[in-house]
Amino acid sequence: MKKWILPLAFVLLLITGCGNEAESGSVEETEGENIIKIGSSPDGYPLSFQEDGEVKGFNADIYNAIFDELNYEIEWVMTDWTGVLANLDTGNVDTASNFAMTPERAEKYTFSDPYYNSKAAVAVAEDNETIQSVSDLEGADVGTILGTNFQNVLNEEYPDHGGEIIDYENNEVVYNDVIAGKIDAYLYGREQLLAMINDRDIALEIAGEPFGVQPVALPFKDTPENQELISDINDVLAELRSDGTLAEISEKWYGMDIYEEETE
CATH class of the missing domain: 3.40.190.10 (Periplasmic binding protein-like II)
Known part of the structure; x- marks a missing residue:
C-alpha cells in the first residue's frame, strides 16, 4: 500500500484556509447579532404604529436614532399589547416599546434611562x-x-x-x-x-x-450583555437630549416640546 505524504507547506495551507473560513463565519454571526427585536402594537399612534408596512411614530423615531448610532438594525415584532408583554417574558423580543417603569416591572426587568415621562x-x-x-x-x-x-x-x-x-x-x-x-x-x-x-x-x-x-424606558432581561447594551443606550440618549434631537422628535409628533415640561 502506498503512503501519501503531504508536504508541510500544503498542510499549513489547509489549516490556514480552515481558519479563515471559521473566522469569516464568526464575523457573519457577529453581524447577525447586531439586530434588536422590539415588541410593539400596530395601533399605538403617535408613539409607534404600522402604516404601509412601515413602523412610524415618536418612539420609533427615538429608537431609530439610538440604534442607528449603535449600529443595530431594528426588527419590529407587532402584536396587541398582551402579546408584547408575553413576547418580552418569553424572550421572543429583546425589549418593548413605550414601557412604563414601575416597581412591579423592576422586579422582572432592568431598564435604560427613561426617555420621556x-x-x-x-x-x-x-x-x-x-x-x-x-x-x-x-x-x-x-x-x-x-x-x-x-x-x-x-x-x-x-x-x-x-x-x-x-x-x-x-x-x-x-x-x-x-x-x-x-x-x-x-x-x-x-x-x-x-x-x-x-x-x-x-x-x-x-x-x-x-x-x-410615569417614566418610560426600554426594558431588558438582566444579563451582563444587556447591562452593557443599556450603558451604551444611556450614553446615546444623553447625546440626543443635549443636541436637541429628542425635542425635535417631540415637536414633530406633538407640536410641542414635552421635555420642557420635565424641567419646569
Missing part, C-alpha cells in the same frame, strides 16, 4: 357635560387597554373612584364605545389622546388635567 388622562365624548375632570369618575365605566399600567395609575391617584374598569384590546373600539355612549370615558396616555384628537379628528375631548406621571 408619560402622563395619564381621561377622554370623554365631546357632548359629555358630566365628567369634567378625573374627580368626576365616581361610578363611571372607564375603558383602558388590557395590560397597560393606566388602571394602576388611576387606582393609586384616585383609590375611591369606585368606577368599573373595562379592558379593551385596541384603541379604535374604545374610541367608538365612548363616542356612542356605551362607556363613559377612556383612560390612556395624555400624549396619545391629544394626537388622536388633533390629528385624526376623533370626537373626544380630554377632561381636566393629566395625572400620574
Whole structure:
C-alpha cells in the first residue's frame, strides 16, 4: 500500500484556509447579532404604529436614532399589547416599546434611562357635560387597554373612584364605545389622546388635567450583555437630549416640546 505524504507547506495551507473560513463565519454571526427585536402594537399612534408596512411614530423615531448610532438594525415584532408583554417574558423580543417603569416591572426587568415621562388622562365624548375632570369618575365605566399600567395609575391617584374598569384590546373600539355612549370615558396616555384628537379628528375631548406621571424606558432581561447594551443606550440618549434631537422628535409628533415640561 502506498503512503501519501503531504508536504508541510500544503498542510499549513489547509489549516490556514480552515481558519479563515471559521473566522469569516464568526464575523457573519457577529453581524447577525447586531439586530434588536422590539415588541410593539400596530395601533399605538403617535408613539409607534404600522402604516404601509412601515413602523412610524415618536418612539420609533427615538429608537431609530439610538440604534442607528449603535449600529443595530431594528426588527419590529407587532402584536396587541398582551402579546408584547408575553413576547418580552418569553424572550421572543429583546425589549418593548413605550414601557412604563414601575416597581412591579423592576422586579422582572432592568431598564435604560427613561426617555420621556408619560402622563395619564381621561377622554370623554365631546357632548359629555358630566365628567369634567378625573374627580368626576365616581361610578363611571372607564375603558383602558388590557395590560397597560393606566388602571394602576388611576387606582393609586384616585383609590375611591369606585368606577368599573373595562379592558379593551385596541384603541379604535374604545374610541367608538365612548363616542356612542356605551362607556363613559377612556383612560390612556395624555400624549396619545391629544394626537388622536388633533390629528385624526376623533370626537373626544380630554377632561381636566393629566395625572400620574410615569417614566418610560426600554426594558431588558438582566444579563451582563444587556447591562452593557443599556450603558451604551444611556450614553446615546444623553447625546440626543443635549443636541436637541429628542425635542425635535417631540415637536414633530406633538407640536410641542414635552421635555420642557420635565424641567419646569
